[in-house]
Amino acid sequence: MAGANDIIAYGFGSWSTVAKLPTLGFSAAAVPAATSEWHQCAEDIKTLIAAMGVDEWTTDTINIQKQPWDRPTQPTGGVILSPAIEKRLPMTNKKDETQFGILVSALIGSNQDVSDATELSQLLTWRQTLRDGLLKQTTVGNSYDTELRMGRVVIDGAFRGMFDVTQLVVLCKARI
């Protein structure tokens, strides 16, 4: 009998030996083309952030990932873009008002120095730079506007894990 955490897929491939998720029988993992609206928005936000003039933020250190985890970003500084909320509001017969949420996590290694004034000043400057550069954008994917949901300034759990991390969510509003 399968355990509570097992996912049983009847008629699909074989169980993976690594995790209790069934493989679909493909010889290699199918990699979807980056044509989804979410990915287009993420790529455009990556471009915007790389152009903000912050030394630590380049196309190599800004990563689009499934989770806001600190791999493979280097502890010298970077940004992780990962999925956040998505909302769909019915509009017309042909289109919905859709808000694609992208969680922006700016991070740097901190060694748990809670009183370092230079590090705090840098983190707050990064946050202001992100806010000013990502609000009310019209060139992100097919969005007509962007709104921001500002998260916690210093993420307590990440700080315990030796990182200074600040977060916000960009809501990319599109009619599709």
Add this chain to the structure above:
Amino acid sequence: MSVFHDCLTGIETLIEGLSLTGFADANIIVQKLPWVRGIDIPCVIISPIDDPVRRVNNQQNEIGYGCHVVIVTAGNQSQTAGFDDFSDWREQIEEELRSDKLSAVSSIINITIEPSGLILSDAFRKQYDASAFVARCFSRESG
């Protein structure tokens, strides 16, 4: 330098100017988080908490910079010792922030006080008397 950091250091300066009995300037400090680590008590820790943004017109946004002010002293789990002093410190700081409006930061148009616990229960169990509130500094900025 960011407006948020200016707000935090501006609040630090205002509190130092009150010359609260028992507080050395070195123990009124801006930090990333409100943790008592490497500083003497009594102390006041000022840390950033959040900064919601809303549009006010085509050219400006209003940001409410949330500055978390935490006053910490040794309580030793006494239900009465130092209680009146503690309340008085908190009231002095809140009143100073309300009246000054952080005039040293030019984009700040108003400050409101969002009270948290007068005596925080978790800190009390750990032998600290800790009192907290959020000073929300409203700024109008181009964007």
